Amino acid sequence: MNSKSTKTYLSYIIFGVVLAALPLLVSTGIIKTSWVGIIGGTIIYAIAGLGLNLLLGYSGLISLGTAGFMGLGAYISAYISGDLGLPWELGMLLAIVIPLAFGILIGLASLRMEGLYLGIVTLCVSEILRKTFDELEPITGGFSGKKADFPTLFGVIELDQNTTYILLVVVLVLLMILTYNLANGQLGRALHAMRGSQVAAQAMGVSLLKYRLIAFALATAYASLAGALYVHFIRFVYPSTWTLSVSLVIMALVVIGGLRSIFGTFIGAVIVYALPDLLLKNIPVIGDINGLSYIFSGVLIILVVLFYPGGVVNLFSSIGNKFKKNDSSAATLATAADAAGETPVAAATTEGTEASNE
């Protein structure tokens, strides 16, 4: 542990404390009760987004199976803690382990081929899972949906909506710290090397399949955890929830927020998930139009990829760079390295890597 990572951890924890204060603000009446639900949903999307960011941002692979794995996690957790009456913690554990094992199998089958197939295979897997959710009525409740309860921690502490929300914040902060460590550890370095040059990375002994598989498995685990949290926060789940559009929204938030940026993922989730709910719907006339938030995210994705590959989080760092001379050279270095998708965040991570090597 060095001072840089301590500082980063601290920023995540402060961020978490600020987020956790939301129910307090609601009880004083400053903001509406519905905000807890919306920001809670944002956190769940951000959790799935963090996993996808490891995959998409670091290894450049697209997964369209996020929704399927979220659904799988949700149903497993709801079934174990609801129908079987087993502890909530066990349900969560299995809701991560089973999709993870499944994800590793799919990764093994599809990642050997230039990464081209992962998007397509995960699309098909998501489709298989969605059909299975429809048909497997004893576990999923079929079309009529399935109920779940707020979690009961250690069999004694029963949570309500506000405390479940705080649980979500805690999980988010823990995952942000975990993601930071993964991105700056061996995995992150290997994926960075692969992104620079696959051939050079292979020559240095980095196994493409191994690290891509790890990245995909992590994305799966994060998604299923997000799904399991979803079912205990929203307390209701339909098979029609887990369509391709959820996977698209999560990919959108990762791209818009900023690839390879942890805070960026959350900012992306706010822009894609919370902003349409909080702002767009309140605008007269155009707010009533169906699918407006969809067009909004779609156009944003295209604009970000074409003109601002660093994502929205880059706005903050480019403003910051105007005031700091030293950082700007690092940023130009990073942009020179890969014209199509580098961010100053990558410069920050390289610094982190250097620091950890000391």
Add this chain to the structure above:
Amino acid sequence: MSTLLQVLLRSLETGAIYALATLGIIIVFRTNRMINFAQGVMGMVGAYIVTVLNQNFQLPLLLSILIGIVAAIAIGFLVDFVIIRRTKKVTGTGKEIITLGMMMVFLGMTPMIFGVDPMRLPKVIETGELSIGGANLSFNSLLNIVVGIGLTVALFTILQKTKLGLAIRTTASNEKTARLMGVPTKWVTLFAWALALVLGTLAGVMIAPSTSVTVNLMDSVQVNAFIACVLGGFQTFYGPVIGAYIIAIATNLLSYYVSSVWGTQILYALVIIFIVFRPVGLIGKRMTNKV
């Protein structure tokens, strides 16, 4: 025996639809080096235009389809002009993300323009059927089969025999060299996108009468078309078409003889197992990256 024949005839019809959607994906993939995830929704938009012209404006179906095709070409040009031309410097993943963004835009715009209520599109030939060896085949299905095979053959003739086809094949093989050799690659990609839109629209119009026209019209067609590309390999134009017919036959056989509920899932699982053993698909060469 007659049931088997019936299943096979029906497979030829679904195969024709999958083949058209597959060709749309592969022509964009080969000329632009990108997987177009928006192929399905683009076909859905085309089918919506045809349905609205036919149902709300009371135009004859064939005229509606004709206008739909013209509109599809226009949308294809627009997509290429406004978005794809600017993606020269974007990485492969970036391009795929852009097609996913396009998909979201189309999905959001469709209910905004055409409303949220499901619509119905009639068949081109409403009544009448043939009887072949105890199996029935409606004239409309026959038309779909003929259109599917006819368009595929026509497209391959264009690809192999004409100057345009040569330009497409050169661009597909190496875009940079093709440009240096004086092939107007800009026109080639423009043509590819317009063609993809037209093929998608036709696939949409063919599948629409058997279901209702909603934003999800092409979902299963799209997944099957991608699976067909994986099965047939991305390296040739004809591999995916063969894949499309295999997928159609296998889906129908599995759902008729094995399980109507789990048939598709079993098939997808089989294809995933297949690419473990043959990652390049049925017909395909291994892609090599030069350092």
